[in-house]
Amino acid sequence: MEELAFSFDFISPYAYLAWTQIHGLAERHGLDVAPRPVLFAGLLNHHGQKGPAEIPAKRAYIFKDCLRRARVLGVPFAAPPSHPFKPLLALRAVHACPHEKRRALIDGLFAATWGGASAIGIDDPRTVARIASERGIDGDALVASADRAKDALRSETDAAISRGIFGVPAMEARGELFWGLDSLDLLERFLRGEPQPDAGEIAAFLDRPATAQRV
């Protein structure tokens, strides 16, 4: 089955909101969602960029925006116990998890982070183990093996960067990249076969010289 790659980090509320939508979208187009856990902080570090939560005015806006979008989508959305938090254990646990159980595990980890009244956070090994166990995965074994998935997470993050990814969520299908919750409509238009910008059109923009630079 053709893949729809979904790069994400649990730290991102937009990744959570997009995750609630991506399976329906993939099914409508006969695609198989391939979750790709990446470290958002690694993307930011590589691109020398601040994250939204690191700019106070943007942080305040972003949460309001997510509350609005969650209401429109009709999905639960609430504050995790802390933010930003350490997503490393949860991301590595997904890498350590058998492929056929990953969707259920990600569902549980996202729900425990952003999913409403039960938001309990996912930076504690016992919580991650319990969430996994509730979904038919041996939680203690998963947490014990998460440490060995360090390299897998690092490789996935580096590979995302090499494919042009600079933020999450990022969706890739049939060679095209879409970034952000707000691009799901454009992804769907692409999958329906609507015309896309061609290489020449894009090159016209990228070839333009800069005549100004911030100091």
Place this chain on the structure above:
Amino acid sequence: MEELAFSFDFISPYAYLAWTQIHGLAERHGLDVAPRPVLFAGLLNHHGQKGPAEIPAKRAYIFKDCLRRARVLGVPFAAPPSHPFKPLLALRAVHACPHEKRRALIDGLFAATWGGASAIGIDDPRTVARIASERGIDGDALVASADRAKDALRSETDAAISRGIFGVPAMEARGELFWGLDSLDLLERFLRGEPQPDAGEIAAFLDRPATAQRV
């Protein structure tokens, strides 16, 4: 008439695309568009943030995204002669322009930047003067007075920052802020009276402690 404030910089293709939509939206809700030219670089400097054009992977994506969105909106979109370019003269010219002529001037300046085959750029005083004159404004007088609008542009940018604005386009109506082309649908829902996040909901997010920080 109640105002819909539209903060923008000509440097932003998303501000151009949003400008093509904002008047129709404002009319549907009996609002009067109040254009607020601000220096995007000033917002970035204040927030210590990189602009999209300063991150190569994001720059490539952004132009493609704009091409896609322009096609969906059915508006012309093409590369300006250079990018990033110096928007100072054009922004100051809008500040120096009589209020009743501003919409026509902004239309002309945006069209000359992003608006299709005729994109000629707006960093040259003769071009700005010609665009103004074509719209019934004394172009030479406008360009001559633009220099005296330095302080007005700086004040507008500072005022935007003080109201929580961190990017363009930014729309404000009835005390609510919306950021980005992608938020026009949320702005319209707000204006139609759909429920908004309340202060308590938002505070729940903002009050959460950070338990991780990038190094």
